[in-house]
Amino acid sequence: MQLTGAQMICESLLREEVDLLFGLPGGAILPFYQTLPQYPKLRHILVRHEQNAGHAADAYSRASGRVGVCVATSGPGATNLVTPLATAMMDSVPMIAITGQVPRAAIGRDAFQETDATGITLPITKHNYLVMSAGDVPRVMKEAFHIARTGRPGPVLIDFPRDVLTEKAEFQYPESVALRGYKPTLEGHGQMIKRAARLIKEARRPVILAGHGVIISGAFAELRELAEKAQIPVITTLLGISAFDEGHVLALGMPGMHGMAYNNWAIDRSDLLIAVGMRFDDRVTGRLSAFAPNARVIHIDIDPAEVGKNVRVTVPIVGDAKRVLHALAREVEQATHVDWIREINELRREHPSDKVRESSKLLPQYVIRELSEVTDGRALLVTGVGQHQMWAAQHYHFKEPNTWLTSGGLGTMGFEVPGAMGAWFARPDKAVWSIAGDGGFQMTMSELATMVEHKVNVKFAILNNNFLGMVRQLQDLFHDRSRVAVEYSGNPDFVMLAQAYGIWATRVTERAQVRKAIEDAMAVDGPALIDFRVEPEENVYPHVPAGESVAEMVEGPTLEGEAAWRR
Amino acid sequence: MAAVNGHVHTITALVEDRPGVLTRVSGLFRRRGFNISSLAVGASEQPNLSRMTFVVHGDEWVVEQVTKQLYKLVDVVRVNDISHEQVVARELALIKVKASADTRSEIIQIVDIFRAGIVDVAADTVIVEVTGDEEKVDAIMKLLKPFGIREVMRTGRIAMARGAAATGAKPASAPVAAQSAPDTEVVP
Numbered sequence A: 001m002q003l004t005g006a007q008m009i010c011e012s013l014l015r016e017e018v019d020l021l022f023g024l025p026g027g028a029i030l031p032f033y034q035t036l037p038q039y040p041k042l043r044h045i046l047v048r049h050e051q052n053a054g055h056a057a058d059a060y061s062r063a064s065g066r067v068g069v070c071v072a073t074s075g076p077g078a079t080n081l082v083t084p085l086a087t088a089m090m091d092s093v094p095m096i097a098i099t100g101q102v103p104r105a106a107i108g109r110d111a112f113q114e115t116d117a118t119g120i121t122l123p124i125t126k127h128n129y130l131v132m133s134a135g136d137v138p139r140v141m142k143e144a145f146h147i148a149r150t151g152r153p154g155p156v157l158i159d160f161p162r163d164v165l166t167e168k169a170e171f172q173y174p175e176s177v178a179l180r181g182y183k184p185t186l187e188g189h190g191q192m193i194k195r196a197a198r199l200i201k202e203a204r205r206p207v208i209l210a211g212h213g214v215i216i217s218g219a220f221a222e223l224r225e226l227a228e229k230a231q232i233p234v235i236t237t238l239l240g241i242s243a244f245d246e247g248h249v250l251a252l253g254m255p256g257m258h259g260m261a262y263n264n265w266a267i268d269r270s271d272l273l274i275a276v277g278m279r280f281d282d283r284v285t286g287r288l289s290a291f292a293p294n295a296r297v298i299h300i301d302i303d304p305a306e307v308g309k310n311v312r313v314t315v316p317i318v319g320d321a322k323r324v325l326h327a328l329a330r331e332v333e334q335a336t337h338v339d340w341i342r343e344i345n346e347l348r349r350e351h352p353s354d355k356v357r358e359s360s361k362l363l364p365q366y367v368i369r370e371l372s373e374v375t376d377g378r379a380l381l382v383t384g385v386g387q388h389q390m391w392a393a394q395h396y397h398f399k400e401p402n403t404w405l406t407s408g409g410l411g412t413m414g415f416e417v418p419g420a421m422g423a424w425f426a427r428p429d430k431a432v433w434s435i436a437g438d439g440g441f442q443m444t445m446s447e448l449a450t451m452v453e454h455k456v457n458v459k460f461a462i463l464n465n466n467f468l469g470m471v472r473q474l475q476d477l478f479h480d481r482s483r484v485a486v487e488y489s490g491n492p493d494f495v496m497l498a499q500a501y502g503i504w505a506t507r508v509t510e511r512a513q514v515r516k517a518i519e520d521a522m523a524v525d526g527p528a529l530i531d532f533r534v535e536p537e538e539n540v541y542p543h544v545p546a547g548e549s550v551a552e553m554v555e556g557p558t559l560e561g562e563a564a565w566r567r
Numbered sequence B: 001m002a003a004v005n006g007h008v009h010t011i012t013a014l015v016e017d018r019p020g021v022l023t024r025v026s027g028l029f030r031r032r033g034f035n036i037s038s039l040a041v042g043a044s045e046q047p048n049l050s051r052m053t054f055v056v057h058g059d060e061w062v063v064e065q066v067t068k069q070l071y072k073l074v075d076v077v078r079v080n081d082i083s084h085e086q087v088v089a090r091e092l093a094l095i096k097v098k099a100s101a102d103t104r105s106e107i108i109q110i111v112d113i114f115r116a117g118i119v120d121v122a123a124d125t126v127i128v129e130v131t132g133d134e135e136k137v138d139a140i141m142k143l144l145k146p147f148g149i150r151e152v153m154r155t156g157r158i159a160m161a162r163g164a165a166a167t168g169a170k171p172a173s174a175p176v177a178a179q180s181a182p183d184t185e186v187v188p
């Protein structure tokens, strides 16, 4: 069958079970867009900015477990994808970016809207392609999807010169890929799994550190089985949140810089860390030389390069989290760790960073706690980056798997708006809440229009402090309260702004209004926005200063009052 | 025996012969801060595969990371740390030296001692070709320097396992987590 390059892309997308694209056209990619009407099964969502197409595709992937696709033209279209590609790369998200390029003969001549898309995105994609012949399209598409979603997933960019899109060639979609340099290991080494089981048997203070890998591989049941069988408490990293039911008695929540203080102390005392699909990021470990000084480490990860990268490992297990946990859960013996769990519960009482303190002010933590209760911990949350992100991570009690989407590795402000949009397209049945900062929201709020156009039923909770709050916190705590370039004195009236888009909105300034506002927003059929005017000077605690150990952790005000501070 | 000179390692990689593969590899070294002192690329005995040889400075942790990160590149098929193997390691250098009628015979003497060769003679220069390990190339350069070196071209080290075994017959198996990563400064 002779097809144009553009038709071949569409045929390939259908074969990869894609039915949704986020994008924005331009000259170089135009032949692709003009072909779309021939493929009504490919639904295209026209965005306001390519960055948002990228984040939407990313969130769509995270929420659905499928592969999100974004489309942009050459030059500025492609460069606008840089941030979402880097975001997806850091968080191991499978995603395909399709970009137009200037015609082959013009490449390298600084033609109008030429940019070296594959060069620019080299370090922020798992792999990328410049397709120089229509005959290569089927193979490249097949490889790209395979690479994006297997092994440790990641984004793949495919750059198509305009005349490759119009060139005709024979279309035959390959059955399989032939990549001699790419063969991810899925099955854990049997010997290593036995050794791990032995370490678990010997351990008296074991903890599981569950990361994004558990969610990516869908290892929820396997994680639970292991934890319950050997009675091991489960700590979830920022991206591991919602890998384990937070209502479970063994669930401990987040560790690290803004993690629960008792978790950091538990890790400090632990004699065995069972790390699954996490990579010992500096936000988790603090100073490496002081991290988990008493613990041996079992590290399970699909990416061999992560094992041993930051932390000395006793038993390395390279493989898919689901398969390895399944095998490990069979291998371990039943156990109880009554004393250890009691010890952690004591730590929890002494360091109650999971509790929201009493205050007459509208505390952002309180807003999150109310949202958690009203939605029964069953909403899907998408956040930006900063204080609001940390409060949501700390105080929302996630009950369902894979209901928390956030930019962890890159820390991309602005993810909250297009991310929530992409998540809703993946899971339109869910109550999708965007937990937004007033800073991040304004970076990407242009997508409100897109959301209205497609009746995207997302609820926005802006934790509005008129600050780049997290940076203000750093200045207040570590730079003598010298506030430089962190105050937003000219923020718009977010209620009026939403209304200008035809979005229902309300403002909350008092504690007493919180619950009703949430309920009202949920009753709206379509997008809704709540402008929570939260206490602007509130800080996120605990706070382990960057590069420090748990001993340097600042725990913040006590539960009773505003005045007393504890270290 | 290859130079396991302190913290110097010789690593070879078999890579797909595709556009951009050199950029991917060199970009990886730059981005992750790996310190390489030489990189040589050429065709291998297998069609569509090239072989690269790197000389990397660092401890076991660095070598382990280099190896694993290289493996993550889709175009990299096999990586070997041959620092601990019996290998023949060579590099080739072309050295353009000023040579007058007076100094030419002296230069030829040096060239002979090193079993090097003269591959071009002009009115006032000669080009010396020398093959050997880095020490040998360094040594001849040192002796030629007083005559006036105009230009030097060095290929960088290439290396091959001695005996019947093919270089890279067994994939690199750096010890897992020989040590923890050093603490570094991080973003506040």
Ligand SMILES: Cc1ncc(C[n+]2csc(CCOP(=O)(O)OP(=O)(O)O)c2C)c(N)n1
Pocket: A384, A385, A386, A387, A388, A389, A411, A412, A413, A414, A436, A437, A438, A439, A440, A441, A463, A465, A467, A468, A469, A470, A471
């Ligand atoms: C794109 C981007 N630019 C800058 C930063 C650095 N940064 C981290 S948190 C933060 C403040 C975020 O402010 P806001 O969105 O209002 O959230 P808040 O911290 O107030 O909850 C900034 C500027 C970032 N993470 N991302």
